[in-house]
Amino acid sequence: MNTLSGGTQSLLTNAGWYPGRTIFTIGYRFALWKDGYPWFSVVEEFLREFGSLRVTLPKHGQTDTFHFNVAEAVDDVDASWVQENYAERIGTNKLCVIGQAHNDYLLLFMSDAGKVYGGYDDYLCFIADSGVEAIEALCQNSPVQEIPERE
Incomplete structure (x- = not known):
């Protein structure tokens, strides 16, 4: 498992996470x-530990949030957009919604390889190679890699 920084662990703990946390994922x-x-099994493993968490963090003198409430996230997006537009641009047809970031503007999804991406309308970005790395990147406001639109 990837290591989380102390600051990220603190933010997760404030959101209700603890080492060894396990929740049921059947609703997701x-x-x-x-x-x-x-x-995918990688999605199940990730959501079993981090599902339902809503993390609040300071950002530029305000607060920002991200969450892993799948039921809430899927209600805010057209599934065909993710499965067609985003999947085509990434080069896979295997994407699964895992939550939302940036005060629910950015949809978070994971590939069957465990890579995490974010999307909002035509904007698409690669966030990290794993769910834990994505949490660290979101908590530390790390830069993301934008994925251009296909022509």
């Missing part, structure tokens, strides 16, 4: 299935 699996999303 159902919400994703209803919208036609695939389910």
Whole structure:
């Protein structure tokens, strides 16, 4: 498992996380299935530990949030946009919604390889190689890599 910095661990702890946390994911699996999303073991492992968390962090003198409430996130997006536009631009047809960031503007999703991406309308970015690394990147406001639109 990847290591989280002390600052990130503190933010997660304030959100209700603790080492060894495990929750049931069947509700998430159902919400994703209803919208036609695939389910991967890497998504299940990630959501089992971090599902339902809503993290609040300071950002430029204000607060920012991200969460891993899948049922809430899938209600705010057109599944075909993720499965067609975003998947095509990334080069995979295997994407699964895991939450939202930047006060719910940025949809978070994970590939079957565990890579985490973010999208908002035509904007798409690569965040990190794993869910834990994505949490660290979001908490530390790390730069992301924008993925251009296909022509």
